[in-house]
Amino acid sequence: xxxxxxxxxxxxxxxxxxxxxxxxxxxxxxxxxxxxxxxxxxxxxxxxxxxxxxxxxxxxxxxxxxxxxxxxxxxxxxxxxxxxxxxxxxxxxxxxxxxxxxxxxxxxxxxxxxxxxxxxxxxxxxxxxxxxxxxxxxxxxxxxxxxxxxxxxxxxxxxxxxxxxxxxxxxxxxxxxxxxxxxxxxxxxxxxxxxxxxxxxxxxxxxxxxxxxxxxxxxxxxxxxxxxxxxxxxxxxxxxxxxxxxxxxxxxxxxxxxxxxxxxxxxxxxxxxxxxxxxxxxxxxxxxxxxxxxxxxxxxxxx
Amino acid sequence: xxxxxxxxxxxxxxxxxxxxxxxxxxxxxxxxxxxxxxxxxxxxxxxxxxxxxxxxxxxxxxxxxxxxxxxxxxxxxxxxxxxxxxxxxxxxxxxxxxxxxxxxxxxxxxxxxxxxxxxxxxxxxxxxxxxxxxxxxxxxxxxxxxxxxxxxxxxxxxxxxxxxxxxxxxxxxxxxxxxxxxxxxxxxxxxxxxxxxxxxxxxxxxxxxxxxxxxxxxxxxxxxxxxxxxxxxxxxxxxxxxxxxxxxxxxxxxxxxxxxxxxxxxxxxxxxxxxxxxxxxxxxxxxxxxxxxxxxxxxxxxxxxxxxxxxxxxxxxxxxxxxxxxxxxxxxxxxxxxxxxxxxxxxxxxxxxxxxxxxxxxxxxxxxxxxxxxxxxxxxxxxx
Numbered sequence: 001x002x003x004x005x006x007x008x009x010x011x012x013x014x015x016x017x018x019x020x021x022x023x024x025x026x027x028x029x030x031x032x033x034x035x036x037x038x039x040x041x042x043x044x045x046x047x048x049x050x051x052x053x054x055x056x057x058x059x060x061x062x063x064x065x066x067x068x069x070x071x072x073x074x075x076x077x078x079x080x081x082x083x084x085x086x087x088x089x090x091x092x093x094x095x096x097x098x099x100x101x102x103x104x105x106x107x108x109x110x111x112x113x114x115x116x117x118x119x120x121x122x123x124x125x126x127x128x129x130x131x132x133x134x135x136x137x138x139x140x141x142x143x144x145x146x147x148x149x150x151x152x153x154x155x156x157x158x159x160x161x162x163x164x165x166x167x168x169x170x171x172x173x174x175x176x177x178x179x180x181x182x183x184x185x186x187x188x189x190x191x192x193x194x195x196x197x198x199x200x201x202x203x204x205x206x207x208x209x210x211x212x213x214x215x216x217x218x219x220x221x222x223x224x225x226x227x228x229x230x231x232x233x234x235x236x237x238x239x240x241x242x243x244x245x246x247x248x249x250x251x252x253x254x255x256x257x258x259x260x261x262x263x264x265x266x267x268x269x270x271x272x273x274x275x276x277x278x279x280x281x282x283x284x285x286x287x288x289x290x291x292x293x294x295x296x297x298x299x300x301x302x303x
Numbered sequence: 304x305x306x307x308x309x310x311x312x313x314x315x316x317x318x319x320x321x322x323x324x325x326x327x328x329x330x331x332x333x334x335x336x337x338x339x340x341x342x343x344x345x346x347x348x349x350x351x352x353x354x355x356x357x358x359x360x361x362x363x364x365x366x367x368x369x370x371x372x373x374x375x376x377x378x379x380x381x382x383x384x385x386x387x388x389x390x391x392x393x394x395x396x397x398x399x400x401x402x403x404x405x406x407x408x409x410x411x412x413x414x415x416x417x418x419x420x421x422x423x424x425x426x427x428x429x430x431x432x433x434x435x436x437x438x439x440x441x442x443x444x445x446x447x448x449x450x451x452x453x454x455x456x457x458x459x460x461x462x463x464x465x466x467x468x469x470x471x472x473x474x475x476x477x478x479x480x481x482x483x484x485x486x487x488x489x490x491x492x493x494x495x496x497x498x499x500x501x502x503x504x505x506x507x508x509x510x511x512x513x514x515x516x517x518x519x520x521x522x523x524x525x526x527x528x529x530x531x532x533x534x535x536x537x538x539x540x541x542x543x544x545x546x547x548x549x550x551x552x553x554x555x556x557x558x559x560x561x562x563x564x565x566x567x568x569x570x571x572x573x574x575x576x577x578x579x580x581x582x583x584x585x586x587x588x589x590x591x592x593x594x595x596x597x598x599x600x601x602x603x604x605x606x607x608x609x610x611x612x613x614x615x616x617x618x619x620x621x622x623x624x625x626x627x628x629x630x631x632x633x634x635x636x637x638x639x640x641x642x643x644x645x646x647x648x649x650x651x652x653x654x655x656x657x658x659x660x661x662x663x664x665x666x667x668x669x670x671x672x673x674x675x676x677x678x679x680x681x682x683x684x685x686x687x
Contacts, residue, residue, distance in 0.1 A: 032455040096669050108386050111455055113672050119609055119665030126658040242459045281470050284463035295452050
């Protein structure tokens with residue numbers, strides 16, 4: 001049980017990173033971004049390209065720290081991939097979503113466009129990497145540490161949790177302390193009021209895409225460190241992401257953090273009684289319970 | 304001319320005339336277009352080389368299936384504005400329900416290899432009704448849960464139910480043979496091509512069908528699917544041109560105003576969602592007629608959710624004619640590019656080309672949303 005909870009926190013912190021971006025986009029751009037999971041895949045695959053193709057050519061040192069996957073390749077790949085993914089998301093916004101916004105298309109139409117974008121992105125991955133599962137470092141021996149209370153954990157997983165939680169903390173600080181962060185929260189709260197008070201909402205939207213997609217890319221890479229990449233990975237993350245965002249109240253990044261951890265822990269704990277294959281369905285079950293009991297989420301005021 | 308070719312050319316002619324007639328506004332023009340379309344497609348089959356006829360059979364059957372699914376989505380999205388991203392799941396559930404109702408329980412050694420919840424060995428029509436019923440019940444549950452909430456929650460819930468059903472079907476062997484394919488699904492009306500043909504038919508039709516043998520079943524299937532599609536179309540056209548259909552459109556355009564007029568918006572939305580799901584379930588049942596084996600891997604969202612969306616949006620959402628035309632047009636392009644890429648692209652790039660074509664489908668969807676949201680055949684205003 002305790003061990004499953006720990007695994008749940010590891011997995012949940014990855015969900016949380018994705019869900020924070022999803023909920024910010026949901027709150028500020030006012031539509032359900034069905035391409036968010038695929039942004040995670042994009043980030044993961046760009047890192048794969050850097051690690052397996054570009055860095056060896058450039059002669060980046062390959063050695064890694066101890067029994068972990070982390071070494072210069074991964075450390076360099078993370079920010080570069082996050083940046084590139086952010087640019088891709090902004091480009092998608094300027095090409096597809098902005099014209100729809102300008103026409104005041106309904107949120108459902110924009111959501112449908114995001115479905116199209118997801119489709120394009122996923123098939124690009126299929127074209128370049130094919131449908132097979134791929135690892136960042138195939139054949140790497142990564143022994144697990146034996147911790148007290150019968151918990152076994154890989155050093156990689158420890159790094160992932162620490163990294164994810166510190167990223168979440170910096171997002172928190174960014175939203176609380178910086179002017180841009182405050183503007184983002186204000187826009188999520190009430191876009192018209194935000195515009196009236198002189199906030200450049202178009203700039204806020206660009207930053208939202210950048211931050212949301214960057215976090216998604218990092219989440220995708222962290223998932224890839226601990227598992228294997230496959231083109232549909234983002235699609236299968238979509239359900240936990242939405243469950244986390246809805247549970248933590250749409251538009252509320254702190255809620256998404258809590259939601260992500262809860263979903264992650266519940267999914268992992270469910271394997272105690274259920275076939276592990278059902279974990280996405282468990283996320284959906286949590287979502288159903290939330291919609292039945294408290295559709296506005298844990299941090300929502302009135303519905 | 305042999306009998307099979309005659310039947311295929313008549314069916315193609317009827318379908319072609321029907322599709323062409325969508326583009327006419329007055330009765331006169333429609334009639335002219337229908338004759339033109341019928342002659343064009345009918346003549347193609349009459350004059351085509353023998354192997355072409357066989358090649359065209361399977362895509363034509365699939366196009367009819369896609370058109371049924373697009374009609375189902377048109378009720379949900381086109382008329383009522385309900386966002387369903389779980390089409391593939393309703394299609395699959397319809398197919399599995401119908402398969403279990405129409406196939407017998409395996410016995411003896413086969414029972415070791417095929418596990419299934421039940422096998423009623425009933426006629427095909429019960430399979431169709433059962434598929435519609437089960438899909439309707441699933442839609443009712445999702446609708447009760449989400450249709451009171453913000454509109455995109457429905458979309459999320461349909462993804463959720465689709466993924467969950469996929470996991471259940473792929474992991475529970477007792478239900479419908481789990482990850483293994485479910486085989487031995489009976490072919491409806493197979494007696495038409497048997498020798499001697501179905502005993503219940505009048506004797507002159509039996510004499511007419513006598514030259515057919517079991518290899519010609521595909522031809523009968525095309526006729527069955529084309530007739531089912533046209534029957535469904537006619538039925539749905541009646542249903543949605545009624546006052547009930549008008550309320551659906553009113554909800555799509557302005558929910559608050561509709562409820563101000565005393566209409567129970569929630570109830571109407573649920574009815575529309577359930578009806579659309581029933582139609583998708585019927586599509587699944589019809590699909591089982593065309594295959595003898597199904598497994599859940601067949602019902603991939605890429606081919607049965609996104610494609611249907613693109614077909615409906617391209618054809619013209621809100622218009623049943625648009626839904627049908629979009630399905631046929633997009634499928635024709637898809638099949639055409641298959642032939643083209645098979646002929647032109649070197650062998651080693653085959654898999655990539657497959658995904659390139661899917662990618663273009665995504666581009667097409669966004670292009671439609673940006674440049675022609677009303678589709679090729681926009682909704683006919685004022686006629687309803």
